[in-house]
Amino acid sequence: MSQHSPEVVGFYDEPTGSVQYVVIDTTTNRCAIIDPVLDFDPAAATTGTEQADEIAAFIRARSLEVEWILDTHPHADHLSAACYLQTLFDAPRAIGRRVTEVQALWKDIYNFGADFHTDGRQWDHLFAAGEHFRIGTLPAYVMFSPGHTLASITYVVGDAAFVHDTLFMPDFGTARADFPGADARALYRSIGEILSLPDETRLFTGHDYRPGGREPRWMATVAEQKRDNPHLQDMNEDRFVAMRERRDAELPLPDRMLAALQINIRGGAMPPAESNGQRYLKIPLDRF
Template identity: 40%
Template sequence: MSTLASSPHYPQQPDSKFTSGPAVPSRVHVELGKNTPSVYSFFEQATSTWTYVVVDPASKEAAVIDPVLDYDHPSGKISTETADGILAFIQEKRLVVRYILETHAHADHLTGAQYYKRSLGGNVPVCIGSRIKQVQQTFARVYDVDSTLFNDTFDVYFKDDEHFTLGGMPCKVMHLPGHTPDHLGYVFGRAVFTGDSIFMPDVGSARADFPGGNVKDLYNSMQRLLSLPSDHLLFVGHDYPPDRDVEDVVTIEDQRRRNKHVKAGTDEATFTAFRSARDAQLGAPKLLHPSLQVNIRAGKLPLADKEGRVFFKVPVRATLALSG
């Protein structure tokens, strides 16, 4: 049992600093069944990311899953408009946030975990899979980061099959490697928050070619999800709709019937051949370098220089001898 199960309530008082007003959820899911929370889904359009506010209606205890910061790549400007709207929503509903849950170290957006933690009083734990340490070691070398900066960066490092509670509701942690080695899913009753381990049926699956990713692990993680009861609900981390409105959730049964990459009957060899060939054609995500440098440190920016400036590093690959 995780030590979080006995964590105290954290006092959080509504304030008026979020002047933009509460965000309106893109989707609302309530009365989903026994031990299943209400789910408020917020879609961040610039990176096609879903952030979830998961609530035990009886206690009003909540968890925030995969929060986002706004980042304008050409200008280097980071802002908190999306986060402020969700925080204002949390305050309006008088929710008590117990956990900030990361599904993995994202490579396509900057996490807002530290901003949420500070805005909520500084005591809400930021949680991630224990194998984040492997990801940190990999990218410390890529970006020349002092590994001591990772000491206790996150507050909780979950292992597979750990449990914690949200109000009166149990949550089971699922290790779902493949897209990244640290990847987790969170199972609250019928509701399963999958991150990038599976997408909507007409989108299929995520890439598995990042350092530490593994296409066979991804296949096995998807099969683990598809082995859950058919009425379970999979809440995805992103949506990239080909010709429909964005969606956040699908049943296991629908995934088994329609997922274009791993529907029922798709064997490992077929999936790995397709996914490997597809990944070989993909370019790097636009926000890869800033995202990883922030996300492996739980939302903390790189250290400022003596003039207070903060920079992201971009590794350069060149065949010409032009340095010096």
């Protein structure tokens, strides 16, 4: 493993197809957690920490020091476990700066009151485009990758990039761009920027939907994406947008979206308890 090549360990969440990551600087045993999942049963509206506890157990077994808890965007398909993991490891939580635009958009959809703030204060740090940081001795920086959402970002850590819902594995294609604030043209341009990274860069996806029932996979190089991803072959922007709009029109709404986003635009925090001590989710009827 080269000086700037992190060890990356993925944790697969079967119910949502999500992949969570621990990114490790093996020279210092410092790490970051990326896109952790809080268990949620949408039928019973119950939450749990089994996925996050598995990550925590791994970190403790390896005697790692957590420097960052990172999200790539406010997720529509799962609840973020960032707040829960912060209680275990006391590391700062961060996301891209444009999350404030997503907060403003969804504040209106949920009709949240004046006590819901849309300035990103729910996180410890908001990354600017191009901002540099470190995980141990590993150099890292942020690429803004809008399209799937207004606020999507890519974390580039040494020779690894965490692209979440921008690209999937080459046998599955690219992310949808039909949520509020999404834009297929912006997605196409973001993919182009990601694929301008060196061909040997390892791209780690945020989901794997296991086409054909194969085993979960979540890493392909830039070169492999260029060569094998069917959504990238013989494409220009107009053809890509037409393809994405046609496919997106056939996709159902994620079954956790209306629950997940009102948690995730709070940085992963639960809604405040009401006078009876109970917390409640708010679901807009006939909006989608």
